[in-house]
Amino acid sequence: MQIAEQAKTGAAAAGLTERQGAVLERALGLLVEGGERALTTAGVARAANCSKESLYKWFGDRDGLISAMITYQAGKVRTVEVDARALTVDSLRKHLVAFAGDLIDVLSGDVSLALNRLAIGQASREGAGLGRLLQERGRRQIGKRAAALLEAGRKAKLLAFDTADEAYGTLYGLVVSDMHLRMLLGEDASALKKEFSPRAEKAVDAFLTLHGAKG
Amino acid sequence: MQIAEQAKTGAAAAGLTERQGAVLERALGLLVEGGERALTTAGVARAANCSKESLYKWFGDRDGLISAMITYQAGKVRTVEVDARALTVDSLRKHLVAFAGDLIDVLSGDVSLALNRLAIGQASREGAGLGRLLQERGRRQIGKRAAALLEAGRKAKLLAFDTADEAYGTLYGLVVSDMHLRMLLGEDASALKKEFSPRAEKAVDAFLTLHGAKG
DNA sequence: TATTTTGCGTACCGTACGGTACGGTTCGCA
DNA sequence: TGCGAACCGTACCGTACGGTACGCAAAATA
Numbered sequence: 001m002q003i004a005e006q007a008k009t010g011a012a013a014a015g016l017t018e019r020q021g022a023v024l025e026r027a028l029g030l031l032v033e034g035g036e037r038a039l040t041t042a043g044v045a046r047a048a049n050c051s052k053e054s055l056y057k058w059f060g061d062r063d064g065l066i067s068a069m070i071t072y073q074a075g076k077v078r079t080v081e082v083d084a085r086a087l088t089v090d091s092l093r094k095h096l097v098a099f100a101g102d103l104i105d106v107l108s109g110d111v112s113l114a115l116n117r118l119a120i121g122q123a124s125r126e127g128a129g130l131g132r133l134l135q136e137r138g139r140r141q142i143g144k145r146a147a148a149l150l151e152a153g154r155k156a157k158l159l160a161f162d163t164a165d166e167a168y169g170t171l172y173g174l175v176v177s178d179m180h181l182r183m184l185l186g187e188d189a190s191a192l193k194k195e196f197s198p199r200a201e202k203a204v205d206a207f208l209t210l211h212g213a214k215g
Numbered sequence: 216m217q218i219a220e221q222a223k224t225g226a227a228a229a230g231l232t233e234r235q236g237a238v239l240e241r242a243l244g245l246l247v248e249g250g251e252r253a254l255t256t257a258g259v260a261r262a263a264n265c266s267k268e269s270l271y272k273w274f275g276d277r278d279g280l281i282s283a284m285i286t287y288q289a290g291k292v293r294t295v296e297v298d299a300r301a302l303t304v305d306s307l308r309k310h311l312v313a314f315a316g317d318l319i320d321v322l323s324g325d326v327s328l329a330l331n332r333l334a335i336g337q338a339s340r341e342g343a344g345l346g347r348l349l350q351e352r353g354r355r356q357i358g359k360r361a362a363a364l365l366e367a368g369r370k371a372k373l374l375a376f377d378t379a380d381e382a383y384g385t386l387y388g389l390v391v392s393d394m395h396l397r398m399l400l401g402e403d404a405s406a407l408k409k410e411f412s413p414r415a416e417k418a419v420d421a422f423l424t425l426h427g428a429k430g
Numbered sequence: 431t432a433t434t435t436t437g438c439g440t441a442c443c444g445t446a447c448g449g450t451a452c453g454g455t456t457c458g459c460a
Numbered sequence: 461t462g463c464g465a466a467c468c469g470t471a472c473c474g475t476a477c478g479g480t481a482c483g484c485a486a487a488a489t490a
Contacts, residue, residue: 035339041478051438052479062478114339120399121336124250124329128401135400139393166414170421173388178354181395184335185350186343199381206385206425256448266468267449277448 016072020058023048024072027065032114036121041065066118067133073111074137079145087156093204095149100175100200106142107180108193117184143168160213167211174203231287235273238263239287242280247329251336256280281333282348288326289352294360302371308419310364315390315415321357322395323408332399358383375428382426389418 016024026048031039041062045052059065082095106112115138119130146168153159161167179196183189231239241263246254256277260267274280297310321327330353334345361383368374376382394411398404 036336037340040476042476045438049438051440053439053481054437056479057437116396116400117335117339119401120332121251123399123401124332125252131400131402135397135402169392170389173390173392174385175388176393177384177388178391178395180393181331182350184338184399185331185346186334186338187346187350210421210424255446257446260469264468266470268451268469269467271449272467 016068019050020068021072023050023055023058024065024069027069028073028111028114031069031118032110035114036118039066039118063130066122066130070115070119070130070133071137073115074141077106077138077141079141082145082149082152087152087158089158092149092153092156092158093208096171096204096207097201099146099149100171100204101197103142103172103175104179104193104196104200107176108183108189110189112138113183113189120184146171158213159211161211170210171203171207174206175200231283234265235283236287238265238270238273239280239284242284243288243326243329246284246333247325250329251333254281254333278345281337281345285330285334285345285348286352288330289356292321292353292356294356297360297364297367302367302373304373307364307368307371307373308423311386311419311422312416314361314364315386315419316412318357318387318390319394319408319411319415322391323398323404325404327353328398328404335399361386373428374426376426385425386418386422389421390415 023044027039027044030043030047041052041055044065045055055065059068087095115134119134122129123131147164150159150161150164150167150171154161154164159167176196179192183192238259242254242259245258245262256267256270259280260270270280274283302310330349334349337344338346362379365374365376365379365382365386369376369379374382390411392411394407398407
């Protein structure tokens with residue numbers, strides 16, 4: 001039910017058949033479960049109850065399949081719009097803390113980790129195609145949300161910074177530190193999440209100390 | 216000449232023959248050049264002018280070779296001891312800026328990026344063996360240097376923090392942000408280094424704002 | 431109902447890799 | 461000089477993957 005719904009939305013966002021979305025969902029499951037080695041065309045076909053010929057017809061080749069997986073997964077992410085009116089110190093802090101929590105959630109997600117591992121592994125041999133795609137479709141989205149929030153804070157005279165990008169970089173670093181890399185290297189994601197989630201408020205405090213207009 | 220000397224020191228640190236060190240050096244070159252796909256046993260043997268049989272004799276199997284490469288590479292890193300006496304605000308700042316620059320240098324190095332990509336790619340399929348090894352031999356080393364510096368700053372009443380680990384995490388996040396991940400995903404390392412190096416001083420300023428005893 | 435389309439299942443091909451075996455050669459040593 | 465260890469180069473084997481081709485069933489269309 002939930003999976004089917006996800007498949008629907010993700011497929012709709014990428015302009016694909018519902019069936020094709022279901023196939024991509026199975027492929028993502030395979031990737032999460034067994035890494036890149038498990039993402040074979042035969043394996044995907046078997047897991048999704050379709051033929052290899054259909055895979056090549058729909059996605060071109062293996063790289064096309066992977067690209068479709070990234071785009072499809074990115075289509076599932078929905079950024080929450082922030083109401084910029086009536087922003088107070090407390091509400092800004094709450095929004096920042098919520099954003100930090102969502103950021104940690106996204107980065108520690110199984111599918112996100114698997115796709116990042118896949119793109120990083122591919123990055124060395126053939127340009128940065130998948131890496132750029134992942135960056136574009138994934139990070140840009142949540143980055144826009146952060147930029148909007150930060151700009152709203154600045155307009156409300158609650159934040160002070162030169163550029164939103166730089167301030168976002170600071171916030172990102174304070175929240176994430178090296179958590180993402182450690183998870184990518186195989187450290188237990190849920191354990192690391194438990195370690196970093198409580199630090200989200202401290203990170204936001206530090207960010208406000210650095211960029212809060214009151215301080 | 217330089218390579219030979221590196222091979223000597225790296226091999227000595229890992230308890231290997233000079234010849235074996237040279238082989239690992241060629242293997243690292245192959246990995247940097249062409250990624251994991253280029254790191255085949257036949258390719259290493261050809262590039263290093265040795266036989267596959269010797270490779271298996273020395274390193275066991277392909278994973279043993281990779282582990283040896285990580286340990287060998289880590290053996291080349293030498294941490295600089297910091298003189299903790301007579302630490303002033305200015306000298307502490309200089310030390311922190313120097314540390315930040317070295318951190319960026321290490322993370323943006325060709326070999327470091329290639330090994331991290333390899334370990335991340337391997338992380339999904341078989342535990343976190345290589346990831347742990349890389350973390351242990353690589354990050355721990357520079358982390359110890361940071362911890363020593365931070366503790367010295369605290370003893371000199373120039374820094375205030377709860378635990379050195381947490382403070383190091385803050386410093387790391389401020390300096391690195393998402394630079395490492397972006398490089399791992401294939402963004403041009405030298406360009407990113409140029410972008411982040413000037414920010415090292417700002418990052419240290421921010422860190423001192425957060426943890427400086429004077430502020 | 432006849433026909434076209436779609437797609438599943440399977441078999442197949444070429445290639446490339448990890449790992450092993452073997453003949454020939456160099457080098458240290460008695 | 462004779463011997464053994466180490467090692468290079470190459471050939472070989474089993475496996476697994478990406479990609480293609482084919483036979484056949486089911487659904488859609490006329």
